[in-house]
Amino acid sequence: MPPRAALFDLDGTLVDSLQDIREAMNHALALHGLPVHPLSDYRRFVGEGVRVLVARAVPTGREDVHAAVLAAYQAHYAEHHLKHTRPYPGVLGVLSRLAGEGVKLAVLSNKPDAATRKLVAALLPDVPFGAVYGERTGVPRKPDPTAALGIATELGVEPGDCAFIGDTAVDMDTARAAGMYSVGVTWGFRDVEELQAHGARALAHTADELLQALLGAPRAATRP
Structure with a gap:
């Protein structure tokens, strides 16, 4: 599911x-x-x-x-911060499709909280995120699962019913620590080997593969 x-x-x-x-x-x-x-x-x-x-x-x-x-x-x-920064190709379509399927959406970054919110508001203004958080005083940053678990509670979803999508070992470790389904995207800042070594349960090389990993079956790495 x-x-x-x-x-x-x-x-x-x-x-x-x-x-x-x-x-x-x-x-x-x-x-x-x-x-x-x-x-x-x-x-x-x-x-x-x-x-x-x-x-x-x-x-x-x-x-x-x-x-x-x-x-x-x-x-x-x-x-x-907006001189070069843009959403990756296909990301807006993925978010729109997930929202249309009734999947609740959130952002959790280790970027400072104010900068995270500012960037999301500027580049993803029409995405119905239920929560957007960066690093906050008093809340451990990723890979500590505290913030991720807090978002799950805020969204009213059990951690086991959440996917966590990221591009680094930190994200995969966060997913594992929180008991969430980890999906590593390979278009980001780190390589496939790092994602796999830190427990990515699925890999997505394109936006279409990310949708398949989240909405399709089976839930397994799409490539070796």
């Missing part, structure tokens, strides 16, 4: 935001005389919250500038 609710990661799953993240962080690093990074590095840097992003981007031994780099990054990103 299809899930009664589908919880989605944001960056790398619903929207391709990596270029804007890179430009904002490289701007902050350059301001402080630190080396900048190519886009490929940011595929490994993101996924575990903005403070971890800063720690990975700043050279080891320069913890003294973490707070200043974080502030510069957030200021630049707030002004330029």
